[in-house]
Amino acid sequence: MADLPKVYPPKEVEEKWYRLWEKEGVFHAKPSSRTPYTIVIPPPNVTGILHMGHALNNTLQDILIRWKRMEDFEALWVPGTDHAGIATQNVVEKALAKEGKSRHDLGREKFVERVWKWREEYGGTIIRQLKRLGASCDWERERFTMDEGLSRAVQEVFIRLYEKGLIYRGHYIINWCPRCQTALSDEEAPHQDVEGHLYYIRYPVEGGKPSHIVVATTRPETLLGDTAVAVHPKDERYRTLLGKTVRLPILNRPLKVVEDEFVNPEFGTGAVKVTPAHDPNDFLIGQKHNLPSVNVMNPDGTMNQEAGPYKGLDRFECRKRILVDLEKGGLLEKTEKHLHAVGHCYRCHTVVEPQLSLQWFVKMRPLAEPAIRVVKEGKVVFHPSRWTKIYLDWMENIRDWCISRQIWWGHRIPVWYCVGTDHCKLACKEPLVSRERPAQCPHCKSTNLKQDEDVLDTWFSSWLWPFSTLGWPEENKDLRTFYPTDTLVTAPEILFFWVARMMMAGLEFRKEIPFKNVYIHGTVRVEGGKKMSKSLGNIIDPLEIIDEVGADALRFSLMMIAATGSDVYLSKQKFFIGRNFTNKIWNASRLVLPKLKKSSKPLSPELLTTDPDRWIVSRLHRTAQETTDALSGYRFNEAAGKLYDFFWHEFCDWYLEIIKTRTDEEVAPILKEVLETFLLLLHPFMPFITEEIWQKLNPGKTISLSRWPKPDEKWLNPHVEERMSFVVRATGAIRTLRSELRVPPKTVLTVDVPKSDAAKVLGPLNDFLLKNAKVRVVGRDDAKKPKDSATVMIDNHTLHVLLEGVIDLQKEKGRIQEEVARRRTRKERTATLLSDKNFLSRAPEEIVAKTEESLKETEEGIQKLEQLLEELK
RNA sequence: GGGCGCAUAGCUCAGUUGGUUAGAGCGCUGCGUUCACAUCGCAGAGGUCAUAGGUUCGAGCCCUAUUGCGCCCACCA
Numbered sequence A: 001m002a003d004l005p006k007v008y009p010p011k012e013v014e015e016k017w018y019r020l021w022e023k024e025g026v027f028h029a030k031p032s033s034r035t036p037y038t039i040v041i042p043p044p045n046v047t048g049i050l051h052m053g054h055a056l057n058n059t060l061q062d063i064l065i066r067w068k069r070m071e072d073f074e075a076l077w078v079p080g081t082d083h084a085g086i087a088t089q090n091v092v093e094k095a096l097a098k099e100g101k102s103r104h105d106l107g108r109e110k111f112v113e114r115v116w117k118w119r120e121e122y123g124g125t126i127i128r129q130l131k132r133l134g135a136s137c138d139w140e141r142e143r144f145t146m147d148e149g150l151s152r153a154v155q156e157v158f159i160r161l162y163e164k165g166l167i168y169r170g171h172y173i174i175n176w177c178p179r180c181q182t183a184l185s186d187e188e189a190p191h192q193d194v195e196g197h198l199y200y201i202r203y204p205v206e207g208g209k210p211s212h213i214v215v216a217t218t219r220p221e222t223l224l225g226d227t228a229v230a231v232h233p234k235d236e237r238y239r240t241l242l243g244k245t246v247r248l249p250i251l252n253r254p255l256k257v258v259e260d261e262f263v264n265p266e267f268g269t270g271a272v273k274v275t276p277a278h279d280p281n282d283f284l285i286g287q288k289h290n291l292p293s294v295n296v297m298n299p300d301g302t303m304n305q306e307a308g309p310y311k312g313l314d315r316f317e318c319r320k321r322i323l324v325d326l327e328k329g330g331l332l333e334k335t336e337k338h339l340h341a342v343g344h345c346y347r348c349h350t351v352v353e354p355q356l357s358l359q360w361f362v363k364m365r366p367l368a369e370p371a372i373r374v375v376k377e378g379k380v381v382f383h384p385s386r387w388t389k390i391y392l393d394w395m396e397n398i399r400d401w402c403i404s405r406q407i408w409w410g411h412r413i414p415v416w417y418c419v420g421t422d423h424c425k426l427a428c429k430e431p432l433v434s435r436e437r438p439a440q441c442p443h444c445k446s447t448n449l450k451q452d453e454d455v456l457d458t459w460f461s462s463w464l465w466p467f468s469t470l471g472w473p474e475e476n477k478d479l480r481t482f483y484p485t486d487t488l489v490t491a492p493e494i495l496f497f498w499v500a501r502m503m504m505a506g507l508e509f510r511k512e513i514p515f516k517n518v519y520i521h522g523t524v525r526v527e528g529g530k531k532m533s534k535s536l537g538n539i540i541d542p543l544e545i546i547d548e549v550g551a552d553a554l555r556f557s558l559m560m561i562a563a564t565g566s567d568v569y570l571s572k573q574k575f576f577i578g579r580n581f582t583n584k585i586w587n588a589s590r591l592v593l594p595k596l597k598k599s600s601k602p603l604s605p606e607l608l609t610t611d612p613d614r615w616i617v618s619r620l621h622r623t624a625q626e627t628t629d630a631l632s633g634y635r636f637n638e639a640a641g642k643l644y645d646f647f648w649h650e651f652c653d654w655y656l657e658i659i660k661t662r663t664d665e666e667v668a669p670i671l672k673e674v675l676e677t678f679l680l681l682l683h684p685f686m687p688f689i690t691e692e693i694w695q696k697l698n699p700g701k702t703i704s705l706s707r708w709p710k711p712d713e714k715w716l717n718p719h720v721e722e723r724m725s726f727v728v729r730a731t732g733a734i735r736t737l738r739s740e741l742r743v744p745p746k747t748v749l750t751v752d753v754p755k756s757d758a759a760k761v762l763g764p765l766n767d768f769l770l771k772n773a774k775v776r777v778v779g780r781d782d783a784k785k786p787k788d789s790a791t792v793m794i795d796n797h798t799l800h801v802l803l804e805g806v807i808d809l810q811k812e813k814g815r816i817q818e819e820v821a822r823r824r825t826r827k828e829r830t831a832t833l834l835s836d837k838n839f840l841s842r843a844p845e846e847i848v849a850k851t852e853e854s855l856k857e858t859e860e861g862i863q864k865l866e867q868l869l870e871e872l873k
Numbered sequence B: 001g002g003g004c005g006c007a008u009a010g011c012u013c014a015g016u017u018g019g020u021u022a023g024a025g026c027g028c029u030g031c032g033u034u035c036a037c038a039u040c041g042c043a044g045a046g047g048u049c050a051u052a053g054g055u056u057c058g059a060g061c062c063c064u065a066u067u068g069c070g071c072c073c074a075c076c077a
Helices: A013-023 A052-070 A085-098 A108-122 A125-133 A148-163 A220-225 A236-241 A280-288 A305-310 A315-328 A365-376 A387-396 A477-482 A492-509 A542-549 A551-561 A572-596 A611-632 A636-661 A664-682 A687-697 A718-741 A755-772 A809-835 A837-842 A845-872
Strands: A036-040 A074-077 A167-177 A182-184 A191-204 A212-217 A228-231 A245-247 A254-259 A271-274 A332-343 A353-362 A381-383 A415-418 A449-451 A485-490 A515-520 A524-526 A568-570 A749-754 A775-780 A789-794 A797-802
Touching (some): A013 A125, A013 A687, A036 A052, A036 A477, A052 A074, A052 A485, A052 A524, A052 A542, A052 A551, A052 A611, A085 A108, A125 A542, A148 A167, A148 A492, A167 A280, A191 A220, A191 A245, A191 A315, A212 A220, A220 A305, A220 A315, A228 A236, A228 A280, A271 A280, A305 A315, A365 A387, A365 A492, A485 A492, A492 A515, A542 A572, A551 A568, A551 A636, A572 A636, A572 A664, A572 A687, A611 A636, A611 A664, A611 A718, A611 A755, A636 A664, A636 A755, A664 A687, A718 A749, A718 A789, A718 A797, A809 A845
Parallel strands (some): A036 A074, A036 A485, A485 A515, A524 A568, A749 A775
Antiparallel strands (some): A167 A353, A191 A212, A228 A271, A245 A254, A749 A797, A789 A797
């Protein structure tokens, strides 16, 4: 096989096979008599590029789907991307900015057009990268959340929920990102601990008794929107203040003092400023006490006219200035350091502003109930199971979902408003929810209607993915066949964003669970434990790894490293595991393939003429069984490990070495069976190299559609496995002895073995042992220890290694004795030192410890050598 | 404030329901290169399984407490 290069992968192998698979549609699934098996992939963000998290996620899913496909399921994986409203809009706006334009210069329609154009040009990047990874998606079914079909599903869902009273519009405190200038859901504004300050501010009391009340706040700029001060009803300190009026510093607005259970008397001063427009708790207090709400900020985070002298300032600049002014007025009592959790925009990491705003919401509790039930009933199972509790906790404490976004890229809300005519009545204020633009206002007949400006949260389309991609709301064969799906593989980060919501959507709109199993893998981190992220500059780019070592090596390395559900710590070096393994497979195949030329015989038990033959086939079937079991339990690393150990340490290290002394005719059927079966088992992990070698054996037949090996008990042979284990250990022991006695590498040792063992077990391996261990096995009759020999015990068998004439035994004994003497001297010296009080009291502890350790080591060494001398007698 | 996870060889980690002498990869040391592979082979050194108790004939694994690290959730300003 001079034509095969020494190192895998040769250029272009991966691309060659991927093109062929795609061309022949081997991943295409359609309703058939076969049992369907569907997996759900998180649709990557259309602006995304493949990162390690994707690589891990998609490799796991690809292993499942390839495995099931080979088990003759109708295996479906629908690929696609989501439109990533905020992220995509940001990207396109940035591009516009380079031209010196903003989206407002273009206007909504032109801007959206521009985004579509961008998507056409760059939106396919991640899809191409998934192909390089080897993902076996059904590309004919590629979907995009802004496609016509999926958009229809979104609209349908909005209308159905609205009609059911589960979607409402209202003024509530939401998370506002001043940079993206849109509302965010609670999940989109994760809290991070920030080292901030707690400012104690004096609010003067009218009437002057006492002269002022002190409130504590972390956001002094919001005091401009204060409409009350609240204290706990049972707080004695403030009893006299109830009903009094205090003055808001700077603006001098009169504020009521109200009492509310919510206030924690232990925190700060026990008195709290109430800003209903900028804090969720204050909003509730405001509603209870009928307080006005004063919004003091513009959408971009600058202060508005309500902020009086601070109008136009950025919120953080305003904070500084207010503090200076308070200080000047003697109203800032003190400042304390304070660690608190602050929401950040998950897209741009800007500090979000809780703000009163008119938005659309989904009422979640009714949707959550069935989603809780099916998990409690075990209809949906999480792997690993600890995620069950996390899911249930979230579901049981679910809050309403803010779904409107003030951006342009996304599904526009299917709601119209009557902008009015002179006859406009109150009824006209009602939103008109409709599948199409209504011709006129049903109340005043005006045709002057305006669609809601907002678009929907991207997750409002993603949560429908398992069925919207199959054609819902249309009831068709695809939907009936492939829904509910079997397994969802995903990262923990989107458990709430996506997994939980898909559960609710599936149960609400299909009355069925969306998937039976949820496998949650770990987060990819770099060594040292940090999250891998662009901003930290510690990315290990999967595409770079593919360029360097190939997709197979990338995939396999990830699988070896990623223990079930635990985080994955990466370094570039770790990909050598996969690289070396592909190399091993490749080179073993270069050895095996030429031997198969003469064989077409299928394997039958009679062809297994020696122990090693029976052994390797037994091990093969056991490995097939173990691999299948591991995959069934989502123990991917275990499956990968079994395949690795079998191929490398059993097939290559032992079997291939053993058969080198036999004829091709004898071993070809066995080699073929083992290699082919192994390739099939490995294919889900390493699709490319397995296809390459497979097609050398089976030209024109793709391994992707070949049948998964069925482990067969009849090939299992525990006795032979035990005997071979004896051989392996005996060989190891003899090699160890060689090394200890410094027998020259090429010298052949004679080993005296009880006759029965020699004949039965070691005899057939004579050629192999001679070649690889430089050992000649001789059967003997009596149990007496020959002169000048060393003894090796394996199980209950005694092996005598003859040393006469091999090495100069006297000289070797002498050398060992000398060594023992040397070590004894050293031991004594060390022992003396350790009994020296002077040393013990003066030397640093670690030196003493080290000395003690070295004494122990020396003693052990002496013991070992003495044992060896004993054997040589 | 609540919850979860992790702590095993120099490094990164496996270890399925408790069962003999605790494993791997990398790194390190020695030897080996005509005959698939130096991205290789053989041999070796290296571990009080975080700490303290407990359950058990038996604990890396189960229970309790402690320490350290990490993550998630949470409207105490």
